Amino acid sequence: ALQLMQLEPRIMLSATPAGAAAEGMDADALDQAAFPEVGDLLPSTDDGDAESFDASTSDAFTPVPLVDVEELPLDLADVRHELVVIDPSAADYQQLIDDLLAQDDPSREMEIVLLDGSRDGIEQISEILNGRSDLDALHIVSHGRDGAVKLGDTWFDSARLSQDAGQIAAWGAAFTEEGDLLLYGCDLAGTAEGRLLVDSLAELGGFDVAASSDDTGQESLGGDWDLEYQSGLIESEVAFSSDLQQNWDGLLAPGTPGTAIWAESGSTVPETNYWDGVSFGTEGSSVSTGQWQIIDGAEAPTRDEKIVVGVNSGGTISGMSWDGSSWAALPFSLDTVTSGTSHGFDVAYESQSGDGLLIWNNGTAGNSPLSYREWDGTTWSSEKTITTPFSGEATEMRLAASPVADEMVLIVSNDAGDDYALVWDGSNWGDSIALDTNVSGQRTEIGVAYESLSGHAMVVFDNSGGSPSSLGYRT
Structure with missing residues (x-):
């Protein structure tokens, strides 16, 4: 089910498949749901009345065979909770959002947030992550350059990492033990300075980090969707579908300064x-x-x-x-x-x-x-x-x-x-x-x-x- 929530100037969307949202059924739906009567669960006599039974009798119940856990349908505990943060500077960002909303993978619960381009993006992400502890992955989709990624009205680089170390360290509480941070901006890890930023970010936040060392985006423009440099073990997949990766006609790189x-x-x-x-x-x-x-x-x-x-x-x-x-x-x-x-x-x-x-x-x-x-x-x-x-x-x-x-x-x-x-x-x-x-x-x-x-x-x-x-x- 699609949910649209206004968070100040931000937009949060949920791309959770319907099956993974079953536990979110509201009260009206519960009232209308058909549940069997207790009598329907008891064995019937020939005249249609439910027969009585003695729970102490050994043959009152038929044993239920055990089922291997792997044969059960996907459990909600197995669903990955992932958050995609998109900076509005990304070309045709609505196409990126539409692709995420169109995905139907019951194993991934995807939330989408569009940053406010006129505000400090580091502060916005801190607000979004505050109080969370369930994230398996945070995807940040924005313009990047050597050693920096654009977040709202600021560039996040080594200087900002030092300045906002407390905020960044607090991000770690929003992740699971094996949580990943994926940074899609072009060339972020293309230099030693950028790779040091990735390593420092991983150490400070306590999560695994992946970033691109070349252009990210359309192949005909020289880009790809591989995040070549990784600090830690990355278990998350790219957020976007293969169709989007082939058809989004842009790069996550800023224009010439x-x-x-x-x-x-x-x-x-x-x-x-x-x-x-x-x-x-x-x-x-x-x-x-x-x-x-x-x-x-x-x-x-x-x-x-x-x-x-x-x-x-x-x-x-x-x-x-x-x-x-x-x-x-x-x-x-x-x-x-x-x-x-x-x-x-x-x-x-x-x-x-x-x-x-x-x-x-x-x-x-x-x-x-x-x-x-x-x-x-x-x-x-x-x-x-x-x-x-x-x-x-x-x-x-x-x-x-x-x-x-x-x-x-x-x-x-x-x-x-x-x-x-x-x-x-x-x-x-x-x-x-x-x-x-x-x-x-x-x-x-x-x-x-x-x-x-x-x-x-x-x-x-x-x-x-x-x-x-x-x-x-x-x-």
């Missing part, structure tokens, strides 16, 4: 907000840079680091960097250019070395209008300039990094409407080419991107000479 950065009216300090792949956090401030009109930035592929550059209405280009814990202004001055509404700067990181490259319009109109600096994670190089084939003042530029090599391609336009492309090989600029000239009215009609597998680059530009119908490209 990042940081939103923007300038607020009247403020010289850019605002920031971290995106963990599922939701934004709390708005924060960076450092004073001037009131930016245009912003660009890049994130290091090998360390927790970002470089952000912008230009204010007066044409002053400035920048700042993030070292994993705080923002700081770049330790050198950039330049002031003619226009504060042109994208005359860019920054990117080499995909293999992780070194950064910052390039900008240095405000000159001669043969050295571009300056750049290299960043190795510790030290900035001295300022260098690009002299050929470029001329005029750079007004727009785009810089893209190869996904397979320490190579970048720059496409840039000058104030005369000329477009150029140059290639960075990890040390020097070369393979420069003039793409077109004198394209009047040009603003942002340039672009560059790399193919992810081949590593080939393509530049796109307006070669119409004033006509809006012509677009050129080179690879």
Whole structure:
């Protein structure tokens, strides 16, 4: 029988098969049930009346043969009590719930709880488990990443385990002696840090723990439903049916994390907000840079680091960097250019070395209008300039990094409407080419991107000479 109970913002459902719920028959059902009369249980005489008997007579009863316990129907004591906690961040979580409700296994009593995504999930689970002592398994279905799993509005990791050790230890009272905790999030146990979290969780709670060391979910997306890392003996099966495992089109992994950065009216300090792949956090401030009109930035592929550059209405280009814990202004001055509404700067990181490259319009109109600096994670190089084939003042530029090599391609336009492309090989600029000239009215009609597998680059530009119908490209 399906039961729906409202627990504050949570939803609890019961997927208990009808046979396993027989002992829950209500009073009305008991009144309507047909029970035999006592006389019907006694042997009858020929005239239909129940004959009397003497309980002391040895042949008054016919002995009942003993039955092997294994031949009896499933006893309620043999039913496994399992709780499935689903975080609402999981893609199409209703499909997951529907699959659990559709299961008809009399040996498993399944309860389902949907967490409130706006509350601390650790506290919610503590509330759910409080007073219980019958759980054979707790399944937590949510997004995971290396060493962490999302629970409500928080990420549960080693730091939270230490902070909430008392709560986690109390979870153990809700489990049977051989109870299991199954964590379905992607990559939770994919690193030593994640495996230590699993082991520590098992030791603290006194239950066995299983977690995934790779992607969990749809096979065509690179996932599976195996929980590869186990601390203790796991006796529980995956909560979901084989049909769901084949047809649920998702992964229990968050989106790519990042940081939103923007300038607020009247403020010289850019605002920031971290995106963990599922939701934004709390708005924060960076450092004073001037009131930016245009912003660009890049994130290091090998360390927790970002470089952000912008230009204010007066044409002053400035920048700042993030070292994993705080923002700081770049330790050198950039330049002031003619226009504060042109994208005359860019920054990117080499995909293999992780070194950064910052390039900008240095405000000159001669043969050295571009300056750049290299960043190795510790030290900035001295300022260098690009002299050929470029001329005029750079007004727009785009810089893209190869996904397979320490190579970048720059496409840039000058104030005369000329477009150029140059290639960075990890040390020097070369393979420069003039793409077109004198394209009047040009603003942002340039672009560059790399193919992810081949590593080939393509530049796109307006070669119409004033006509809006012509677009050129080179690879």
